[in-house]
Amino acid sequence: xxxxxxxxxxxxxxxxxxxxxxxxxxxxxxxxxxxxxxxxxxxxxxxxxxxxxxxxxxxxxxxxxxxxxxxxxxxxxxxxxxxxxxxxxxxxxxxxxxxxxxxxxxxxxxxxxxxxxxxxxxxxxxxxxxxxxxxxxxxxxxxxxxxxxxxxxxxxxxxxxxxxxxxxxxxxxxxxxxxxxxxxxxxxxxxxxxxxxxxxxxxxxxxxx
Amino acid sequence: xxxxxxxxxxxxxxxxxxxxxxxxxxxxxxxxxxxxxxxxxxxxxxxxxxxxxxxxxxxxxxxxxxxxxxxxxxxxxxxxxxxxxxxxxxxxxxxxxxxxxxxxxxxxxxxxxxxxxxxxxxxxxxxxxxxxxxxxxxxxxxxxxxxxxxxxxxxxxxxxxxxxxxxxxxxxxxxxxxxxxxxxxxxxxxxxxxxxxxxxxxxxxxxxx
Amino acid sequence: xxxxxxxxxxxxxxxxxxxxxxxxxxxxxxxxxxxxxxxxxxxxxxxxxxxxxxxxxxxxxxxxxxxxxxxxxxxxxxxxxxxxxxxxxxxxxxxxxxxxxxxxxxxxxxxxxxxxxxxxxxxxxxxxxxxxxxxxxxxxxxxxxxxxxxxxxxxxxxxxxxxxxxxxxxxxxxxxxxxxxxxxxxxxxxxxxxxxxxxxxxxxxxxxx
Amino acid sequence: xxxxxxxxxxxxxxxxxxxxxxxxxxxxxxxxxxxxxxxxxxxxxxxxxxxxxxxxxxxxxxxxxxxxxxxxxxxxxxxxxxxxxxxxxxxxxxxxxxxxxxxxxxxxxxxxxxxxxxxxxxxxxxxxxxxxxxxxxxxxxxxxxxxxxxxxxxxxxxxxxxxxxxxxxxxxxxxxxxxxxxxxxxxxxxxxxxxxxxxxxxxxxxxxx
DNA sequence: GATGAATGAGTGTTCATTCAT
DNA sequence: AATGAATGAACACTCATTCAT
Numbered sequence: 001x002x003x004x005x006x007x008x009x010x011x012x013x014x015x016x017x018x019x020x021x022x023x024x025x026x027x028x029x030x031x032x033x034x035x036x037x038x039x040x041x042x043x044x045x046x047x048x049x050x051x052x053x054x055x056x057x058x059x060x061x062x063x064x065x066x067x068x069x070x071x072x073x074x075x076x077x078x079x080x081x082x083x084x085x086x087x088x089x090x091x092x093x094x095x096x097x098x099x100x101x102x103x104x105x106x107x108x109x110x111x112x113x114x115x116x117x118x119x120x121x122x123x124x125x126x127x128x129x130x131x132x133x134x135x136x137x138x139x140x141x142x143x144x145x146x147x148x149x150x151x152x153x154x155x156x157x158x159x160x161x162x163x164x165x166x167x168x169x170x171x172x173x174x175x176x177x178x179x180x181x182x183x184x185x186x187x188x189x190x191x192x193x194x195x196x197x198x199x200x201x202x203x204x205x206x207x208x209x
Numbered sequence: 210x211x212x213x214x215x216x217x218x219x220x221x222x223x224x225x226x227x228x229x230x231x232x233x234x235x236x237x238x239x240x241x242x243x244x245x246x247x248x249x250x251x252x253x254x255x256x257x258x259x260x261x262x263x264x265x266x267x268x269x270x271x272x273x274x275x276x277x278x279x280x281x282x283x284x285x286x287x288x289x290x291x292x293x294x295x296x297x298x299x300x301x302x303x304x305x306x307x308x309x310x311x312x313x314x315x316x317x318x319x320x321x322x323x324x325x326x327x328x329x330x331x332x333x334x335x336x337x338x339x340x341x342x343x344x345x346x347x348x349x350x351x352x353x354x355x356x357x358x359x360x361x362x363x364x365x366x367x368x369x370x371x372x373x374x375x376x377x378x379x380x381x382x383x384x385x386x387x388x389x390x391x392x393x394x395x396x397x398x399x400x401x402x403x404x405x406x407x408x409x410x411x412x413x414x415x416x417x418x
Numbered sequence: 419x420x421x422x423x424x425x426x427x428x429x430x431x432x433x434x435x436x437x438x439x440x441x442x443x444x445x446x447x448x449x450x451x452x453x454x455x456x457x458x459x460x461x462x463x464x465x466x467x468x469x470x471x472x473x474x475x476x477x478x479x480x481x482x483x484x485x486x487x488x489x490x491x492x493x494x495x496x497x498x499x500x501x502x503x504x505x506x507x508x509x510x511x512x513x514x515x516x517x518x519x520x521x522x523x524x525x526x527x528x529x530x531x532x533x534x535x536x537x538x539x540x541x542x543x544x545x546x547x548x549x550x551x552x553x554x555x556x557x558x559x560x561x562x563x564x565x566x567x568x569x570x571x572x573x574x575x576x577x578x579x580x581x582x583x584x585x586x587x588x589x590x591x592x593x594x595x596x597x598x599x600x601x602x603x604x605x606x607x608x609x610x611x612x613x614x615x616x617x618x619x620x621x622x623x624x625x626x627x
Numbered sequence: 628x629x630x631x632x633x634x635x636x637x638x639x640x641x642x643x644x645x646x647x648x649x650x651x652x653x654x655x656x657x658x659x660x661x662x663x664x665x666x667x668x669x670x671x672x673x674x675x676x677x678x679x680x681x682x683x684x685x686x687x688x689x690x691x692x693x694x695x696x697x698x699x700x701x702x703x704x705x706x707x708x709x710x711x712x713x714x715x716x717x718x719x720x721x722x723x724x725x726x727x728x729x730x731x732x733x734x735x736x737x738x739x740x741x742x743x744x745x746x747x748x749x750x751x752x753x754x755x756x757x758x759x760x761x762x763x764x765x766x767x768x769x770x771x772x773x774x775x776x777x778x779x780x781x782x783x784x785x786x787x788x789x790x791x792x793x794x795x796x797x798x799x800x801x802x803x804x805x806x807x808x809x810x811x812x813x814x815x816x817x818x819x820x821x822x823x824x825x826x827x828x829x830x831x832x833x834x835x836x
Numbered sequence: 837g838a839t840g841a842a843t844g845a846g847t848g849t850t851c852a853t854t855c856a857t
Numbered sequence: 858a859a860t861g862a863a864t865g866a867a868c869a870c871t872c873a874t875t876c877a878t
Binding site: 237238239249250253258259 | 850851852853854855
């Protein structure tokens with residue numbers, strides 16, 4: 001009726017605040033509507049149900065993030081394969097990938113609220129395990145890399161559970177920044193140290209020192 | 210009923226199952242009582258409220274774990290200080306502390322259910338951030354260690370946020386094992402790799418290689 | 419949209435399907451519109467309200483059926499009066515009216531869906547008792563016939579409630595066929611037996627044997 | 628709390644009135660509770676859900692009625708088999724079973740409200756087709772009888788659909804009385820005529836005259 | 837002719853909690 | 858030590874209907 005699309009936006013803004021405050025399960029649609037100044041019926045005109053409302057906030061950022069990660073790993077894989085051919089097998093270098101990571105951080109912080117919703121406020125919704133998907137992709141990538149290293153170094157393959165944990169830690173590192181470091185600037189300052197630490201782990205695990 | 214305390218135990222057993230299955234928030238006291246074969250009134254005789262019931266399951270294990278960790282760090286701190294005096298400043302060695310870690314794992318798995326409740330099923334209760342306390346203690350310990358290293362190596366002190374993250378990662382490593390690796394044996398097999406990775410991070414972060 | 423009346427027809431078709439599936443009360447205008455590919459507003463352009471939409475489907479068939487029955491009884495009444503004069507009072511014969519009944523069945527099955535809507539799916543609407551009107555007309559007719567017979571046979575008049583019940587049964591017989599026998603052919607095969615049974619009732623009730 | 632069992636009874640009384648007035652679907656649990664002077668929570672202490680509340684009113688009467696009918700048909704079957712042996716095949720007599728029917732009517736009217744609920748107010752609940760079960764039992768009984776008659780008279784067996792319809796009519800006759808004749812006395816007066824009519828149908832259908 | 841937006845009252849159901857007995 | 862009864866607020870969701878455009 002009134003100003004076009006305004007209601008939907010008010011609803012989404014109100015929903016974001018409520019989900020952020022209480023999490024998916026404890027959030028009340030009644031409260032969301034009240035704060036948006038609309039009736040519950042209006043909400044159901046725009047959204048199928050509670051989950052759809054939540055999805056309207058996080059689905060797109062999630063998809064974008066997914067694509068960024070997938071693309072990144074693809075290019076990194078290419079890079080490593082080239083690197084392997086050129087260099088002698090003993091001196092693989094782990095990319096202290098500041099550039100890519102910095103990009104990721106930028107995206108992450110540009111969707112600050114939405115990422116928080118996904119990471120910490122989605123319990124009870126179908127998004128409650130979306131971090132796991134990131135971990136899964138990461139795991140696939142690291143499994144490949146690990147195989148290359150082990151082959152080159154004549155080591156037995158690394159235990160799959162270990163790779164899974166490392167993937168988990170890497171993804172969690174970003175989640176950690178979001179949930180514990182409010183400002184992007186601050187995050188950017190810490191990030192190099194985190195990367196340094198994480199690559200240190202790789203080197204040691206594969207006996208490079 | 211007959212044997213005193215039997216009701217309370219039935220209630221706690223039933224509660225554990227329900228909390229494990231649905232998490233704190235989604236667990237229903239009605240269901241817990243029904244499965245225990247008692248009325249809700251009985252529950253409220255033994256427990257103040259929902260949170261108190263949850264606490265009855267996790268508080269003690271949490272406290273024990275807390276003590277173990279605190280004690281461990283105290284003894285480790287002593288050990289490091291001695292070590293510092295004895296050795297020259299350049300060659301600090303990070304304890305790849307298999308013994309202590311293995312002990313922790315044993316305790317962790319002896320309270321498997323309770324730890325899962327704390328780590329993964331406590332959202333909505335006052336225990337939802339209890340991991341943070343572990344992280345805090347760990348952080349204090351690592352802050353000390355970091356200061357010693359930096360002093361010895363004439364480096365500027367490490368950013369507090371980085372220390373906090375590292376502490377987080379170390380605690381999460383144990384949580385990860387619990388939530389992803391069902392059997393203790395399996396966990397013990399993975400643990401050395403995890404420790405190796407984590408100490409590798411320390412070495413690199415403080416430029417030991 | 420383009421071709422006028424197309425929307426209305428789509429709406430009615432969709433409504434018929436929904437009413438058939440769920441009955442008047444449980445049918446949802448939302449669903450009807452969705453399946454017709456129109457908005458609720460469009461529905462309210464063509465129809466006053468839910469009941470009006472239902473009426474658009476069944477009113478005309480109902481009226482036609484009403485007229486057929488009324489006409490039929492009128493002609494039958496004439497026939498009986500003639501018959502009475504010609505014959506001696508003892509030998510009234512009940513028309514095992516196969517021809518008329520077969521005609522009725524044909525009409526009934528030509529409006530199969532609409533009749534089902536009226537008979538079995540109209541609860542909650544103003545049509546929920548439309549069968550009663552058929553019964554009423556039938557009752558008037560049979561009351562006359564009963565009076566003629568009783569006069570001729572010097573019997574006391576038949577209890578009005580009994581006549582009402584018989585009328586009810588006769589109408590229900592047709593309703594039964596519609597709701598229990600899908601095909602017209604099958605119905606036509608059963609119909610003679612039903613008529614035979616019903617006329618048998620008349621003979622016995624009025625002590626013809 | 629207060630007077631034992633009073634609340635449940637008030638609830639059931641209130642529910643009966645509401646279901647009678649509006650039918651199962653349109654009845655509102657809120658209204659029922661309000662009129663009983665209790666909160667909705669109280670209702671759910673005594674009854675699982677809306678259907679359970681409805682069942683608490685009609686299940687027992689339904690079961691009793693079912694038993695009466697089953698028992699009746701069993702004894703009637705015995706009677707007919709004896710009768711067959713004694714008499715010559717040509718002169719089967721249909722029991723104008725006033726005694727049994729009168730008994731049924733008495734039971735029916737002693738549960739007047741409940742039977743009305745079952746017959747006319749149960750749409751939307753699991754009881755909406757309970758009449759069909761009565762018809763089914765009746766059908767089985769009449770199928771047997773029909774076979775006996777046809778065998779004795781060297782007729783082809785009667786069409787199953789016809790038997791089904793007759794069963795339907797017989798059951799509906801009782802339902803009709805309940806829904807159209809308020810007083811039991813009045814019903815008892817009409818019943819003999821109905822039975823006479825129905826047996827007349829049998830005689831004619833099987834060509835006894 | 838038809839849309840898109842919105843209303844507001846309503847639904848059945850579940851919840852943790854209380855308390856007289 | 859425990860029961861059985863009851864509260865009352867909250868929940869997500871659906872409904873027929875309205876109306877400016």
